[in-house]
Amino acid sequence: MDIRAVFREHGLRWTLRRERVYAALAASESHPTADALHELVGRQDRGLSLATVYNTLEALVDHGLARRLSVGGGPQRFDADMSEHAHVTTPDGGIADLPPDLSRAILRSIDGAVLAEVERRLGVRVRGVRVEVEAGRGM
Amino acid sequence: MDIRAVFREHGLRWTLRRERVYAALAASESHPTADALHELVGRQDRGLSLATVYNTLEALVDHGLARRLSVGGGPQRFDADMSEHAHVTTPDGGIADLPPDLSRAILRSIDGAVLAEVERRLGVRVRGVRVEVEAGRGM
């Protein structure tokens, strides 16, 4: 599907730079940092500035086309996969998707009634649940 | 219980500064940042440097007396409550504990068999599962 159309649907102005950053993010498996994307896209597009990558990522997040992943410590990582899915974090600071079936199994097992109770007691709306499996080294 | 003894049990050298930082962190409900702790403890202990707060927090984390909380964006937050518990994050970047019973209900509902499957397929050891409920504004 045309990226231009995706942007338009999300109320985001199209530019060639944004398209490239978004395409690279969507194609990546590794939940890259802004710097990694700058490096990656910059190989084809020499003039791309790091500031534009940051601005683009913020625009993507604001318009619901990407997520910020919270990792303890290091630079921020981004993910263009907006479907509900869980992550695994490794001791060296890496982060990866859990295989889709396991992701689903975990997320489905969380009882909706408990989330409704959270809403009732805290007076908030639950937007989603983030699940991260912390992996230690070896077995 | 004596903080000195807690440190010793965890193989962490005791100093008055560390005791104060740890006590303040343990007493806090708000998952403070390093800067917030520096400000808080610094009211009683004027000479405390921010570098020492950072060093202390790192030592606490390394010795299993505190956790680093990953929040998207802002400065790092810390938590001295090492029991398995879930958090709620608010749209303004805040983070709070879920009420204990709801925490338990969510964490217990995650099927151990699925985690065993994660270990088998990914060849890792599962150290824990982080759960964060994302709260939106109002209801």
Add this chain to the structure above:
DNA sequence: TTTCCTGCAAAAGCTTTGCAAGTAC
């Protein structure tokens, strides 16, 4: 006595911002 901790100041890393010029709509 040995090893580690501390404050200070400087450095390093990540992210945001101001501005003038350029581009999407």
Add this chain to the structure above:
DNA sequence: GTACTTGCAAAGCTTTTGCAGGAAA
């Protein structure tokens, strides 16, 4: 034409580090 985006450079904020002196074990 208007409003938003861009690159550049500078600033801002968070975190780490080197070092000389001091404190814990």
